[in-house]
Amino acid sequence: MDKIIMKNLSFYGYHGVLKEESILGQKFFIDIEIFLNLKEAGESDQVTDTINYAKVYKIVKDSVENKKFHLIEALAENIAQRILKNFQIAHEIVVQVKKPEAPVNGIYDYFAIEIRRTRDE
Secondary structure (H helix, E strand, O other): OEEEEEEEEEEEEOOOOOHHHHHHOEEEEEEEEEEEOOHHHHHHOOHHHOOOHHHHHHHHHHHHHHOOOOOHHHHHHHHHHHHHHHOOOOOEEEEEEEEOOOOOOOOOOOEEEEEEEEOOO
8 A cells, every 4th residue: 555654743732641731832743654545646646636745734733733632642543533534535544643752750762652543443
């Protein structure tokens, strides 16, 4: 299956279990992979035969910046469901949410989750 890849989309959001996270906010980095058949788009050279990246970006931006979730798992689920709902040609999606400023005492690059959803679920 072909795929559209969007890497390291960066946003500022207010997601987290701790009260401070919902008040102060923090950076989130999102990776998206959308699985679909790109043959028709490759042959026609028309954006109408694929998924418009700008529209996907707006959905992700809205989910991260305008909604609040306790868990990054819930944020990822919201993103995945909205994209599958809005783009019928998408068969499957993988969403990774990275949280580099998680309130964990230690040295790390980030904490992350990754979910995979199909249209049939």
